[in-house]
Amino acid sequence: MKSKFLMLAACAALLVAALPALAHHSFAAEYDINKPCKMTGVVTKFDLTNPHSWIYIDVKDEKGNVVNWGFETAGPNSLYRRGYKKGMITPGTTVTIQGYLAKDGSHTGNAHNVIFEDGKVIPLGSETNPG
Amino acid sequence: MPNRQLFIALLAFASLGLAQTKTAYTAPRTIDGKPDLQGIWMTRNAASFDVSEVAENRQIPYLPEALEREQKGDRVDPIAHCSMPGVPRITYMPFPIQIMQRPGYVVFLYEYQHDHRIVQTNARTHLEDIDFYLGDSVGRWEGETLVIDVTNLNDKTWLDSARHTHSDQLHVVERYTRLGPDVIAYEATIEDPKTYSKPWKIAMPLHRITEAGFELREQECMEGDSGRAIHPPYRPAPKY
């Protein structure tokens, strides 16, 4: 019974993924569509919260210095509708994040896709992202 | 004459009803035959300040380690940051509640922060793997009583402004029963194995607001609103 409901919810997720469920967006003020980025790092924290969830990853630069980056993604309801399950993104997991950098030069960005080591991709962009 | 006989029969039946216990009130029915809880209701008590006021024996059966955790924890009421108040606190916030009913649904529209709960009454299974401030509510009818099972509550709310806290294992079962035209008996059984040594109950009446033309107004919470996160919407005094 429970799994059936979840399966239906997952199917519904594919149907409604394109439609925005929440308003809060400050992308215009924060992120720059002309600054796409792709970084790989180890998850240090994942805040599943409204209005936007946040994934924090430790990224090593060429010199071997570790910098912690924060990426904003969709809120919990949208993530669940797209098939996200508890435990998929946990501290220690290595992920690659595709997104857009913040305009203010801080170590933040807006996440669009999360790619796992096995090649699996989860579209974690907020509904308001293109693609 | 038929009407006279009918009248006498009804009178006899009514007096029989009066002789029974007060819980024998039968609420009018909605179009799908369920007790009609519709209208605008509000509590009149101090529970939002201290929920132990409405608890059985005025006691909350804390586990000692939970009480210690609480006393070392945050000291600012989450609703001061415009957080949703959780269940059951949303019921006894001192603001009106409009209940609407449609086949398969009971809809709670709270004036406070324009919160809402859409409760399906088909006893569906709970959602998995997601927590909410107001939890996930699954309803069913038991005779005259609407029973709502609330799980998936997060641990970010207080039960009142006296800092009575809980964990994310909180489980609440609410019972709404009309006792008369203008009263609903509200009962909630509260359990949380990480916080309490056993389940405990709160009970209070919900009173119908009978003021003519009374309607919910918009109550918005804006963090940083000069510290007046809880202010009631403007309503002019009624004219008598």
Added chain:
Amino acid sequence: MRPAVKFALFLFASFASAQSVPDLEGVWQPQQNNAMFSVLPHKPGFLLGTGSKTGIVEGGVLPYQPWAAERVKYRLDHMDMDPTGHCHYEGVPHAMYFPFQLFQTGTDIAMVFENMHAYRIIHMQGQHPKDGYQAWMGDSRGHWEGKTLVVDVANNNDKSVFDMAGHFHTDALHVVERFTSIDHDNIAYDVTLDDVKAFTRPFKMHFSFKRAPKEFQIMEAGCFEGERDQVHFNDTVKLSEHYDHELNTEAGAKKGGK
């Protein structure tokens, strides 16, 4: 009249009146053409959205008065002024760009949204309050005209906005919505707006609602808890330069025939 007969007549009347108005109940998904970014036509990439060739405003022009058109530009370049970025209520019709569940009784129609844990109560009786009450979502009074639910929205404050593109209004805003049942799965949504303090004439918006799949349910969504974006707001990029639309022109006002 015998009580039983009275009751039967009452039941019949209830069913009869229930049949005569459309049943708009259900969960609806707005086909709003990215209106939350801008109600006017806009390119993909504007505000990181996917763009809209037509927008939702009839004629593709918002007939702002000159002072108001300048204000729109200013707001576009100062995105910290956008209320939705601060988790404030959308107002009408902005709230209608997001999915809702509609419940219909004889006295009230409720629209319950996941976004902003909002709801609208459309009162099917009574009058707009005349005591100075102003609300982000205004006050809504509805009545039926055939297959159309007509909703009059007054008592609006001056804080809600139509979209993220700086399109604001004053507290003189008055909105008339028309929800017309097309068929079981579609509702046409037509809006007439007037605001004498900011616009030169009334104007219209249009989009539609589609019935959501059965499994889609409205859940709880707060906005307060994790709001972290404000600190990153940056106004060095002038959004108004990247936004290619006709804000307001006298030509536009003339087109409107006022």
